[in-house]
Amino acid sequence: xxxxxxxxxxxxxxxxxxxxxxxxxxxxxxxxxxxxxxxxxxxxxxxxxxxxxxxxxxxxxxxxxxxxxxxxxxxxxxxxxxxxxxxxxxxxxxxxxxxxxxxxxxxxxxxxxxxxxxxxxxxxxxxxxxxxxxxxxxxxxxxxxxxxxxxxxxxxxxxxxxxxxxxxxxxxxxxxxxxxxxxxxxxxxxxxxxxxxxxxxxxxxxxxxxxxxxxxxxxxxxxxxxxxxxxxxxxxxxxxxxxxxxxxxxxxxxxxxxxxxxxxxxxxxxxxxxxxxxxxxxxxxxxxxxxxxxxxxxxxxxxxxxxxxxxxxxxxxxxxxxxxxxxxxxxxxxxxxxxxxxxxxxxxxxxxxxxxxxxxxxxxxxxxxxxxxxxxxxxxxxxxxxxxxxxxxxxxxxxxxxxxxxxxxxxxxxxxxxxxxxxxxxxxxxxxxxxxxxxxxxxxxxxx
Numbered sequence: 001x002x003x004x005x006x007x008x009x010x011x012x013x014x015x016x017x018x019x020x021x022x023x024x025x026x027x028x029x030x031x032x033x034x035x036x037x038x039x040x041x042x043x044x045x046x047x048x049x050x051x052x053x054x055x056x057x058x059x060x061x062x063x064x065x066x067x068x069x070x071x072x073x074x075x076x077x078x079x080x081x082x083x084x085x086x087x088x089x090x091x092x093x094x095x096x097x098x099x100x101x102x103x104x105x106x107x108x109x110x111x112x113x114x115x116x117x118x119x120x121x122x123x124x125x126x127x128x129x130x131x132x133x134x135x136x137x138x139x140x141x142x143x144x145x146x147x148x149x150x151x152x153x154x155x156x157x158x159x160x161x162x163x164x165x166x167x168x169x170x171x172x173x174x175x176x177x178x179x180x181x182x183x184x185x186x187x188x189x190x191x192x193x194x195x196x197x198x199x200x201x202x203x204x205x206x207x208x209x210x211x212x213x214x215x216x217x218x219x220x221x222x223x224x225x226x227x228x229x230x231x232x233x234x235x236x237x238x239x240x241x242x243x244x245x246x247x248x249x250x251x252x253x254x255x256x257x258x259x260x261x262x263x264x265x266x267x268x269x270x271x272x273x274x275x276x277x278x279x280x281x282x283x284x285x286x287x288x289x290x291x292x293x294x295x296x297x298x299x300x301x302x303x304x305x306x307x308x309x310x311x312x313x314x315x316x317x318x319x320x321x322x323x324x325x326x327x328x329x330x331x332x333x334x335x336x337x338x339x340x341x342x343x344x345x346x347x348x349x350x351x352x353x354x355x356x357x358x359x360x361x362x363x364x365x366x367x368x369x370x371x372x373x374x375x376x377x378x379x380x381x382x383x384x385x386x387x388x389x390x391x392x393x394x395x396x397x398x399x400x401x402x403x404x405x406x407x408x409x410x411x412x413x414x415x416x417x418x419x420x421x422x423x424x425x426x427x428x429x430x431x432x433x434x435x436x437x438x439x440x441x442x443x444x445x446x447x448x
Contacts, residue, residue: 013102013105013106013107014102014107015102015107015108016107016108016236016238018237019106019107019108019235019237019238020107020108020112022236022237023108023112023113023116023232023235023236024112024115025228026116026228026229026231026232027112027115027118027119027228027232028228029224029225029226029227029228029229030116030119030120030123030225030229030232031119032221032224032225033119033123033222033225033226033229034057034058034061034122034123034126035057035058035221036217036218036220036221036222036224036225037057037123037126037127037218037222038053038055038057038058038126038218039054039214039215039217039218040214040215040217040218040219040221040222040277040281041053041054041056041057041129041130041133041218041326042054042057042214042218042418043211043212043213043214043215043216043217043218044133044209044326045133045134045207045209045210045325045326046134046207046210047210047211047418047419048407048408048410048411048417049133049134049409049410050210050211050418051410051414051416051417051418052133052134052138052409052410052413053129053130053133055138055414056126056132056136056141057126057129059138059141059142060122060123060125060126060145061122063142063145063146063149064118064121064122064125064145064149065118067146067150068114068117068118068121068122069094070092070093071092071150072121072149072150072154073094073114073117073118074087074088074091074092075087075155076117076121076153076154076157076158076161076162077113077117077157077158077161077162077163078091079164080158080162080163080165083159083164083165083166083169084155084158084159084165084166085154085155085158086158086162086165091114094111097114098110099111103235104163106235106236107236108235108236113235116232116235117157120157120177120180120181120229121149121153121154121157123181124149124153124180124181124184124185125148125153125185125188127181127182127186127189127328128148128185128188128189128192128328128385129141130189130325130326130328131190131192131193131324131328131329132189132192132193132196132325133199133325133326134199134207134405134409135196135200135400135405135409136196136398136399136400137396137397137398137399137400137413138413138414139396140392140393140398143392143396144192144388144389144392144398147388147392148385148388152188152380152381152384152385153180153184156179156180156184156377156380156381157180159180159376159377160174160179160180160373160377161174161180167179167373167376167377170369170372170373171369172369172370172372172373173289173290173292173293173343173347173352173353173355173366173369173370174289174340174373175230175233175234175245175288175290175291175292175293175352176230176233176245176288176289176291176292177233177288177289178285178286178288178289178290178339178340179289179336179340179374179377180377181288181336182285182288182332182333182336183332183333183336183340183374183377183378183381184377185328185332185333185381186328186329186331186333186334186336187333187377187378187379187381187382187385188381188382189324189328189329189332189333189385190322190324190329190333190382191381191383191384191385191386191389192385192386192388192398193322193323193324194322194386195386195389195393195398196389196393196398196399197323198321198322198323199405200402200405200406202323203318203321207325209274212273212274215273215274215277216273216276216277218277219276219278219280219281222280222284223253223280223284226249226253226288227246227250230245230246230248230249230287230288231243231245231246231249233245233292234292241292241351241352244292244296244351245291245292247296247299248292248294248295248296248298248299249284249291249299251287251296251299251300251303252283252284252287252291252299252302252303252306253280253283253287253303254283255283255299255300255303255304255307256279256280256282256283256284256286256303256304256306256307257276257279257280257283257307258279259303259304259305259306259311260275260278260279260282260307260308260310261275261276261279262308263307263311263312267311278310278314278327278331279307279310279311281331281335282306282307282310282311282331282335283303283306283335285306285331285332285335285339286302286303286305286306286335286336286339286342287299287306287339288336289336289339289340289343290302290339290340290342290346292352293343293346293351293352293355293357294342294343294346294347294348295346295348295351298346298348301346302338302339302342302346305342306335306338309334309338310330310331310334310335313329313330313331313334314327315330316329316330317330333378336374337374337378340370340373340374341367341370341371341374342357343366343367344357344358344364344368344369344370344371345357345358345359345367346359346360347360347362348360349361349362400412
């Protein structure tokens with residue numbers, strides 16, 4: 001995040017209406033990404049699980065919002081304690097913040113920074129849900145979300161972006177969330193699925209997406225919202241860095257989509273819509289940590305590498321026999337690792353900071369820092385997430401029964417189905433009956 005790498009101006013900043021308005025728009029764009037993710041995931045599952053998949057993303061808007069206001073913002077961005085966690089009583093309940101009080105060193109109010117960061121906190125646990133499709137109790141998922149953001153996301157956000165956080169102080173570059181969001185969520189997904197096990201029929205039954213148009217709609221909304229996610233992370237528009245990030249976001253996403261489709265054509269013989277959507281998301285993930293430090297040409301390289309490697313990585317679940325339902329590990333974990341490490345190669349030293357990568361004369365120093373950030377977050381999230389899943393599974397139970405999974409989690413958990421076909425074929429019959437009703441009534445009168 002920009003706060004980790006910007007040198008503060010000597011003069012005290014004043015509130016900028018332009019930057020404040022820009023950041024409110026970016027916050028709304030990032031919020032839109034969670035419903036976009038719901039559509040993306042919801043179209044990828046079988047029809048009997050689509051509502052549950054939508055809800056697993058959507059519920060995060062409720063749970064994480066409340067926890068963020070109560071204590072999450074304080075834990076993530078309060079006064080540092082030992083480099084691992086923050087805390088400021090003024091941030092508890094957002095009760096001690098003046099309406100014009102500025103975020104330290106910037107020209108936007110604390111409230112604006114808080115709501116922008118809230119949207120990151122909301123979407124991160126939602127990303128995990130794609131790995132758990134078809135088989136998790138909704139109540140257990142809701143409780144897991146609350147616990148996970150408390151003991152994993154809030155502390156890791158402080159490590160990476162909070163003033164005094166140990167990765168912040170080390171100099172790890174994560175412009176908008178390669179470690180704190182994508183590696184964090186991807187590692188958590190792997191930890192949970194290793195505990196709860198595979199879906200009934202994994203590697204035996206066909207589990208194809210029920211609605212590819214929904215997948216494409218979701219991918220489009222994610223791509224659109226990601227401009228706020230990435231360009232907004234500079235917290236202003238005064239020096240052009242956010243504009244570079246905006247351009248790099250588009251460039252890397254396009255390159256990753258094309259690279260995924262090229263790999264898919266060579267490997268499987270077809271260009272698929274699912275491949276196009278997945279490739280775009282892989283590019284968005286990879287450019288998130290790196291786009292503020294590279295050039296547009298570097299962004300093309302990062303996107304292309306991510307597109308090919310993530311396309312290859314989604315097959316790992318079959319080789320290693322773990323059921324990552326919607327490829328959260330293959331896209332978000334692997335894509336986040338690629339994007340974060342490639343900062344150490346492609347950072348030009350002339351955009352967001354003077355830190356240069358290997359290809360620009362910077363040696364291996366920045367790559368080493370990036371590796372520490374990547375693998376510390378990966379290990380922490382993997383282990384703690386697995387422990388949380390294990391405890392919940394042994395207490396309230398994480399999974400629905402096998403019969404409920406086979407019959408359909410939507411009906412069992414939500415008493416609803418995504419599509420109501422009960423009236424299919426009945427429309428014409430109903431209209432016909434209605435059309436003949438007057439004649440039938442007249443006939444009865446004559447008979448009487």
